[in-house]
Each structure stands twice: as structure tokens, then as C-alpha cells.
Amino acid sequence: MLLSPTRLSQLLRTEAGCILLDASWHMPNSPRNARNEFLARRIPGSNFLDLDEVASPHDLGLKHMLPSGEVFAKACEKFGIEPSSRVVIYDSHGVFSSPRALWTFKCFGHQNVSILDGGLPRWAAEGFPTDSNPPQDSTKTATYPVPSLESKPVRSYEEVVSNSGLIPFQSPAAELVLDARSRGRYLGTDPEPRPGLSSGHIPNSVSLPFNLFLENNTAKDGSSYTTLLSEPQLRTAVVDTLGPEKAQAVFDGKVSVIASCGSGMTAAILWLGLQTLGVKQVAIYDESWTGYALRPSSRVEKSP
Incomplete structure (x- = not known):
């Protein structure tokens, strides 16, 4: 599911039908604008996938569902x-929002899909061309039969609430909720970026910040980007978080995982990392913490 810039360049030369999507997304409080950045610089031939537009409406007003x-x-x-x-699929951080787009395609059964590891910044840093000319609308005609959503990769609020009363690794029916937000937000010591x-955190969930799955890189021009850690490094991050025995239970598929974050975006980084390690029983709580905490009836924990 991960491609290097060199491998992508080879694909673009040998597969005429390869479709490139820029799925960049920035936090609501960020001054950056993903669409404007796409217009200013992109991989040649790319289209912009707006994750907030290609989404379902939500009763609580949540974005990119x-x-x-x-x-x-x-x-x-x-x-x-x-x-x-x-x-x-790629994004302008390196690895940030592209895993969410990848997961979306996988939820609808689209198999031939990958992300560019390191995204647009790594592509440019390694000397591959970018395009700043006004983009042209796609002239390709395509038919895509309406697919069915696969239930395995996604969890609802009701499923998460039901699971929150079970203790992972003790109850056979319990799924392990991994929270990809920062440790401070998980503990309740730091504020959420969404006012009010x-x-x-969700009861019986475990903190595993998404940045523990990423490596920070600096290009020659001083720009930075993230890439997914190697498999041994990913495995170490899981073991350090859960301990050897519990981590092995996850690796062996004995305990299913639900990844959660602030709004369902960076949870996909945990999903991607675990998939890379061969862990197939990984779902994402689509609403994540925003949907959970907005409901007055939700139990909120603030202790480790």
C-alpha cells in the first residue's frame, strides 16, 4: 500500500491509466488551504480529492465522514x-491525510490503491517534477457501479459505546480502542482544537499517538515531511505501548483493534501501520472523539 517516489515515477511511465489524487487536508485551525496549495503545486496529472466534500452529511455536523x-x-x-x-493518493504533509483516503477506497472494496510515502514534499525533494500551471479538468470517462460499504473496517458510536464497558485482553468480545490523539488530549490535560x-478519552481505550508511527524527514531545502516507519520500528512502537504479550495478541489477530482520533483522520495512520504489520482486524471509529464527546450521554475518562 506504500509507494516510494521512484516506484511511482516508474508506474506513471508504464501504466497509462494510473490515477493520481491529492487528498491533502489541514486541521480546522490551520492557516493552510489544501485546495489553494494544490493549485499552486502538485504532481503532474493529479486531481484534488476534497475529503470534506466527498463525504456523507452527519447529524452533528461532523466533516469528512x-x-x-x-x-x-x-x-x-x-x-x-x-x-x-x-x-x-498523496498529501502535502508526507503521511497525514492520505491514509484516510486510502482507507475510504478500501472500505468500498477498491483494491488497486496505494499512497505515496512522504507525499508531495518527498516527491519534490527527490527531484521529481511538479506542476504549477492551471489544472485541466479530467476528460476521462468512467463508470463506477455504486459499491457497498464493507462493515468490517468501520465502527459506529453505538458499537464503540457497547465495547467501552468491556476490558480488552480480558473479555473475549472486547475490541482494543487505540487513541491516536496526543497524550495530553487523551488524559484531558490539554484542550481539544475544537472550541468547547x-x-x-473513551473508557478502556489506550493512548497511541499517531506520530509514534511516523518518521520526520528534512529535505536539502529545509522543508520537512513525514514517512511511515519501517515494519520493525512500527512493531516496536506497538510493543512499547501495549507490552510484549498484549502486542503479540494483536499481531496474531486474537484481539481486534478500533482506531480513533479527533475526527477520524489520523486514526487512519494507525490503521495503515497495523495493516503494514499484517494486522487485518483493524477498524476505524469514523466519528472518533468529536462525535463521542459531543454527545452528553458519553462517559469521558481523564485518568491513565
């Missing part, structure tokens, strides 16, 4: 994507 099959299929047809198309939203 999983789209319906109809919305997903319509977006694919707009980009010239068919069910058999090779799709490569309580910090804290």
Missing part, C-alpha cells in the same frame, strides 16, 4: 476512476 456508495462512485467517475483502476469540546 465516510461517503455513501453513491457519493463515492460519483467522485470516482469524475476522476476517471473505474473499479479496476490503479489509484495513487471536552478532552479525555
Whole structure:
């Protein structure tokens, strides 16, 4: 599911039908604008996938929730994507929002999809070309039958609440919730970036900040970008968090995992890292902490 810039360059030369998507997304309090940055610089031939637009409406007003099959299929047809198309996704951080887009494609059964490890910054840092000319609308015609959403990779609020009363590794039915937010937000000592939203965590969840799965890199021009850690490093991060025995239970598939974060974005980094380690039983709580904490009936923990 991960491609280096060199491997992507080879694909673009040998596979005429390869579709590139820039799925950059920035936090609501960030001054950066992903669409404007796409217009200013992108990998040649890319389209912009707006994760907030290709999404389903939500009763609580949450953004970038999983789209319906109809919305997903319509977006694919707009980009010239068919069910058999090779799709490569990248973002402007390196590895940040592209895993969320990858997970979305996987939720609808699209298999031939990858992300560019290191994203646009690494692509440029390694000397590959970028495009700053006005983008042209795709002229490709495509038909994408409306797919069904696979239930295994996603969890609802009701499922998470039901699971929160169970203790992972003790109850056979319990799923392990891994919280990708910062440790301070998990403990309730740091505020949430969304004003008025309580910090804290879901009962019986475990803190595993998403940046523990990433490596920070600095290019020759001083720009920085993230890449996913190597498999041994990912394994070490899980073992350091859970301990050897519990980590092995996850690696062996004896305990299923639910990844959560602030709004369902960086949880996909944990999903990607665990998938890279061969852990298949990983789902994402789509609403994540925002949807959970917005509901007055939710139990909020603030202790380790």
C-alpha cells in the first residue's frame, strides 16, 4: 500500500491509466488551504480529492465522514476512476491525510490503491517534477457501479459505546480502542482544537499517538515531511505501548483493534501501520472523539 517516489515515477511511465489524487487536508485551525496549495503545486496529472466534500452529511455536523456508495462512485467517475483502476493518493504533509483516503477506497472494496510515502514534499525533494500551471479538468470517462460499504473496517458510536464497558485482553468480545490523539488530549490535560469540546478519552481505550508511527524527514531545502516507519520500528512502537504479550495478541489477530482520533483522520495512520504489520482486524471509529464527546450521554475518562 506504500509507494516510494521512484516506484511511482516508474508506474506513471508504464501504466497509462494510473490515477493520481491529492487528498491533502489541514486541521480546522490551520492557516493552510489544501485546495489553494494544490493549485499552486502538485504532481503532474493529479486531481484534488476534497475529503470534506466527498463525504456523507452527519447529524452533528461532523466533516469528512465516510461517503455513501453513491457519493463515492460519483467522485470516482469524475476522476476517471473505474473499479479496476490503479489509484495513487498523496498529501502535502508526507503521511497525514492520505491514509484516510486510502482507507475510504478500501472500505468500498477498491483494491488497486496505494499512497505515496512522504507525499508531495518527498516527491519534490527527490527531484521529481511538479506542476504549477492551471489544472485541466479530467476528460476521462468512467463508470463506477455504486459499491457497498464493507462493515468490517468501520465502527459506529453505538458499537464503540457497547465495547467501552468491556476490558480488552480480558473479555473475549472486547475490541482494543487505540487513541491516536496526543497524550495530553487523551488524559484531558490539554484542550481539544475544537472550541468547547471536552478532552479525555473513551473508557478502556489506550493512548497511541499517531506520530509514534511516523518518521520526520528534512529535505536539502529545509522543508520537512513525514514517512511511515519501517515494519520493525512500527512493531516496536506497538510493543512499547501495549507490552510484549498484549502486542503479540494483536499481531496474531486474537484481539481486534478500533482506531480513533479527533475526527477520524489520523486514526487512519494507525490503521495503515497495523495493516503494514499484517494486522487485518483493524477498524476505524469514523466519528472518533468529536462525535463521542459531543454527545452528553458519553462517559469521558481523564485518568491513565
